[in-house]
Amino acid sequence: MGNGATKGTPGGKLKLLTSGGLMKNHWRAITWDEQTRYQLIETIKEYKPLGQVGVQFAKILLLGHVNVGKSSFFNTINSIFRNHVTAQAPVGSPRDQRSVTTKMRGYQVRNGREGKVLNFKVVDTMGIEEEKRKGFEPSELSYLLDGHVPDNHQFDPSGNISGEMPGFVKLPKLQDKVHCCVFVLDANSITGMSEALLNKLSDMRAKITSRGIPLIVLVTKVDKACNQTCQDVSLVYRSNHIQHLIALAGTKIGIPVSHVLPVKNYTHEIELDPWVDILALSALQQMLRFTDNYFDECLVQYGKGYTQPEKTSNDLWTRNTTMRTNNQPKQAWQSSSAATPTAVAGRIPGASVQNTPLGKSILMGNVGTPVGKTASPEKQAVLMEVEEEEPDEPEVKKLEVEAPSPVKPTNGICASPSQPQPLEVAA
Ligand SMILES: Nc1nc2c(ncn2[C@@H]2O[C@H](COP(=O)(O)OP(=O)(O)OP(=O)(O)O)[C@@H](O)[C@H]2O)c(=O)[nH]1
Numbered sequence: 451m452g453n454g455a456t457k458g459t460p461g462g463k464l465k466l467l468t469s470g471g472l473m474k475n476h477w478r479a480i481t482w483d484e485q486t487r488y489q490l491i492e493t494i495k496e497y498k499p500l501g502q503v504g505v506q507f508a509k510i511l512l513l514g515h516v517n518v519g520k521s522s523f524f525n526t527i528n529s530i531f532r533n534h535v536t537a538q539a540p541v542g543s544p545r546d547q548r549s550v551t552t553k554m555r556g557y558q559v560r561n562g563r564e565g566k567v568l569n570f571k572v573v574d575t576m577g578i579e580e581e582k583r584k585g586f587e588p589s590e591l592s593y594l595l596d597g598h599v600p601d602n603h604q605f606d607p608s609g610n611i612s613g614e615m616p617g618f619v620k621l622p623k624l625q626d627k628v629h630c631c632v633f634v635l636d637a638n639s640i641t642g643m644s645e646a647l648l649n650k651l652s653d654m655r656a657k658i659t660s661r662g663i664p665l666i667v668l669v670t671k672v673d674k675a676c677n678q679t680c681q682d683v684s685l686v687y688r689s690n691h692i693q694h695l696i697a698l699a700g701t702k703i704g705i706p707v708s709h710v711l712p713v714k715n716y717t718h719e720i721e722l723d724p725w726v727d728i729l730a731l732s733a734l735q736q737m738l739r740f741t742d743n744y745f746d747e748c749l750v751q752y753g754k755g756y757t758q759p760e761k762t763s764n765d766l767w768t769r770n771t772t773m774r775t776n777n778q779p780k781q782a783w784q785s786s787s788a789a790t791p792t793a794v795a796g797r798i799p800g801a802s803v804q805n806t807p808l809g810k811s812i813l814m815g816n817v818g819t820p821v822g823k824t825a826s827p828e829k830q831a832v833l834m835e836v837e838e839e840e841p842d843e844p845e846v847k848k849l850e851v852e853a854p855s856p857v858k859p860t861n862g863i864c865a866s867p868s869q870p871q872p873l874e875v876a877a
């Protein structure tokens with residue numbers, strides 16, 4: 451069934467559709483059958499974040515304009531695992547175009563009504579609006595990404611998140627932070643997205659990517675976007691129009707097309723539809739895979755600098771007191787309390803600043819590489835590390851670098867995400 455020009459009805463006969471606007475072959479490979487649905491469900495049921503990171507739930511944050519289907523996506527996923535259509539998250543299309551969702555909710559999903567809780571949370575948010583100081587604002591996003599905002603937080607369009615608010619998480623751990631972000635777009639409004647909205651999304655994207663958090667775009671309401679998918683959602687990867695919309699979404703948001711995933715949420719149905727499930731589950735599977743990439747990066751960046759703590763500690767990511775460094779003598783810039791990684795990087799040949807997935811800035815420098823030459827990844831080491839206290843205005847908290855240690859390979863330190871190094875994590 452996979453690449454054929456066919457429509458399958460669960461348990462029923464196959465029917466050949468030849469309406470206009472349909473390609474002969476799928477532009478994205480997917481097999482439309484019960485087996486695929488079953489395998490996706492099993493894979494997601496078995497999902498666990500990488501053991502070494504000590505996080506129980508992968509945290510997936512849904513962001514997007516008002517009314518695009520953020521809450522409905524959670525309801526769709528929840529329905530699949532409940533085995534019937536449910537609507538735990540409030541949804542609707544209010545006349546005033548204000549967000550129905552006004553609280554930040556991290557929803558858990560159970561495998562069946564009384565089954566085990568699955569190892570991910572879908573975090574639903576209030577919709578973004580075009581106007582300034584209306585809806586969820588980009589300036590608040592850093593607090594969410596960095597895990598400062600408690601569950602059930604009541605959004606206030608005037609922006610009420612601050613260090614003084616009740617429940618503000620002062621020292622968030624990796625488990626509090628967001629591990630994957632999803633921009634939800636309505637397939638029917640991609641073409642006409644306003645500049646104001648695109649600017650807000652672009653602001654948000656910058657905050658997300660600077661932290662190394664993966665970003666996915668979910669295109670909802672594909673059932674309303676083209677005649678073919680309206681009748682049969684399994685034609686989504688043969689529809690010229692949907693392919694065009696997906697490409698457009700990728701261009702507008704500025705991410706690869708492979709990171710853009712179409713779905714149709716449950717809205718009016720009372721019974722599950724396997725094809726709706728396959729689309730939603732493949733999207734969720736992709737989010738979990740991206741989350742794993744994020745955790746991988748955490749380990750690559752901090753594999754040597756973080757250790758699993760004693761069982762008595764409730765912080766599974768305890769900072770190892772031994773900071774990785776190079777074998778160069780301590781220099782003046784290293785103790786300058788006025789220095790920032792960026793300022794220091796400007797003064798050291800070959801040094802660069804990188805943002806880590808854990809909300810820190812690190813200064814990478816060369817070890818034993820002649821000035822003017824590019825250091826190979828294994829000759830790069832962390833020279834300085836700065837934690838962000840305020841999400842938007844990082845404050846230099848720690849500038850001390852240890853005295854040189856004997857020459858050691860810098861395993862576990864990655865000069866760039868595309869050059870991962872062998873990982874060694876403390877047992
Ligand atoms: N046809 C169709 N309608 C959808 C789909 N997803 C959501 N809807 C409808 O779109 C409307 C808004 O859905 P919500 O899930 O409340 O959207 P939201 O993004 O959470 O909206 P706010 O919380 O108000 O920002 C509801 O009427 C849904 O039934 C979809 O895939 N197809």
Ligand SMILES: [Mg+2]
Binds near residue numbers: 521522
């Ligand atoms: Mg909502």
